[in-house]
Amino acid sequence: MVEQLVIIGSGPAGFTAAIYAARAQLYPLMFEGFQQGGLPGGQLMTTTEVENFPGFSQGIQGPELMREMRQQAIRWGTKLITDDVVRVDFRQRPFTIASEEMEILSQAVIICTGALAKRLHIQGEEQFWNNGISACAICDGTNPLFQDVEIAVVGGGDSAAEEALYLTKYASKVHLLVRSNRLRASKVMQERILNHDKIQIHWQALPISAHGDEVLRSITIQDQKDQTISELAVGGLFYAIGHTPNTQIFAGQLELDEQGYIKTSGKSTATNIAGVWAAGDVQDHLYRQAVTAAGTGCMAALEAERWLAES
Ligand SMILES: Cc1cc2nc3c(=O)[nH]c(=O)nc-3n(C[C@H](O)[C@H](O)[C@H](O)COP(=O)(O)OP(=O)(O)OC[C@H]3O[C@@H](n4cnc5c(N)ncnc54)[C@H](O)[C@@H]3O)c2cc1C
Known part of the structure; x- marks a missing residue:
């Protein structure tokens, strides 16, 4: 069986991409991570009050915000696998995305693996x-x-x-x-x-x-x-000693900048490989906010939807 869309990473970028893709009936499958590159739910799982995410006038606890995003993604039909991706093969389509336990084939991939503050x-x-x-x-x-x-x-x-x-x-x-x-x-x-x-x-x-x-x-x-x-x-x-983007498993296949962030082209979230997009902190060393990660997650899902419809 070949999936239409696999999303790697379950921070604000991954869940936003999942919500948009699921609502577009792409039946996304998400590897939400386990131990590599942070926690399932991403960086906000490690904080307390989030005061700047729009929609929460009194603030919201980071883990609670992520639980809500997860529930919203599940409600629209996102399939979740609580495991790390350890290997990808983007050389031919369908692409291969593998954890220690399984190997998945997919027509398209959105990478949302984030970054870790040093x-x-x-x-x-x-x-x-x-x-x-x-x-x-x-x-x-x-x-x-x-x-x-x-x-x-x-x-x-x-x-x-x-x-x-x-x-x-x-x-x-x-x-x-x-x-x-x-x-x-x-x-x-x-x-x-x-x-x-x-x-x-x-x-x-x-x-x-x-x-x-x-x-x-x-x-x-x-x-x-x-x-x-x-x-x-x-x-x-x-x-303020820098961040490490979680891109080790993509090195050699995707174009990365000198700091290891995934390069995306212009205003889009497209990587150098057609059918692979990157959203959130994994491609952004400038803004690094939950709302910008969510914004680019939305962009990636819309771009994937259009691309899948045309290809
Ligand atoms: C302590 C702290 C407090 C913060 N507070 C705020 C705040 O108040 N407001 C705000 O806007 N921003 C805040 N930020 C920044 C915000 O958390 C990030 O900008 C945002 O989480 C980035 O989202 P993301 O989806 O790109 O990646 P992340 O949240 O980093 O999520 C990455 C996801 O990828 C998964 N992953 C990584 N590698 C793999 C792999 N190999 N296979 C499968 N999954 C993988 C991880 O498990 C994780 O689920 C804070 C950050 C920190 C560290």
């Missing part, structure tokens, strides 16, 4: 994740925890500069911890952070542990030059 795995990180430690300023900056307190941001690239600038709206002061003795951010961003009166840069500094009670209160920093240790009283620690 973490430092410092001591105390698990304890204070969502209670002071975060990897997304736009998602969490407005949290009352971060209002008028000092905050640390780790990283030296454009994302770190953007996060630091964004957080100056809420924090009393932002400490930018840069591992080396130079910034990788663009000249314009460098000037903006170097001249900002709320931002202090700590060169060759790296956090090594986090401390507090119910919430984060301070971090221990190690000087990377002479290994000396110091304490910094902060109510927030934001990682």
Whole structure:
């Protein structure tokens, strides 16, 4: 049996693609993941309050939002397999998508495998994740925890500069911890952070542990030059050290950019292989939001529907 459409990944992009494709009677089959590249349900399963997804005026818990999306996809007839895809073959149609347990053939594929925010795995990180430690300023900056307190941001690239600038709206002061003795951010961003009166840069500094009670209160920093240790009283620690897109199983078959994100063409979600689309964070290192992931999931399903009707 050959499926019409297989969707890989069950974050906001995957479920939105599934809802649109199921309503278009493509009977999509989704591999919702298991252990690779995060959790079934995606990154929002690891957070608490989501305050910026439209339609929830009082906010919604991340896992609850994902449960609702899953139910909506099932209601319209999406078939779910709770397993990881470990191998694909896009060289000929129908395409092959395989887990450890089974091999599926499909005319079309939408990839929504997302990306993982890199973490430092410092001591105390698990304890204070969502209670002071975060990897997304736009998602969490407005949290009352971060209002008028000092905050640390780790990283030296454009994302770190953007996060630091964004957080100056809420924090009393932002400490930018840069591992080396130079910034990788663009000249314009460098000037903006170097001249900002709320931002202090700590060169060759790296956090090594986090401390507090119910919430984060301070971090221990190690000087990377002479290994000396110091304490910094902060109510927030934001990682801005990059993301890893979940694209390892597509390498060699799909065109990826230098950071490993899937390349899509122009305004569409089309990859370099006809019949394969990519939506959500796996192809987006700029916006990385649930609503943009959902938006591109919708685009991918509409593009797949048109393409299947014509081919
Ligand atoms: C802590 C945290 C808080 C956040 N808060 C917000 C917020 O408040 N608002 C907001 O808009 N955004 C927020 N974001 C960002 C948002 O979660 C992402 O932009 C969004 O989830 C991306 O959706 P996605 O569908 O592209 O991928 P993801 O949500 O990353 O989902 C990827 C899916 O692919 C699956 N997968 C991966 N590899 C495989 C494989 N080999 N086989 C099968 N399945 C696979 C995973 O299991 C997962 O289900 C937050 C992110 C984090 C980490």
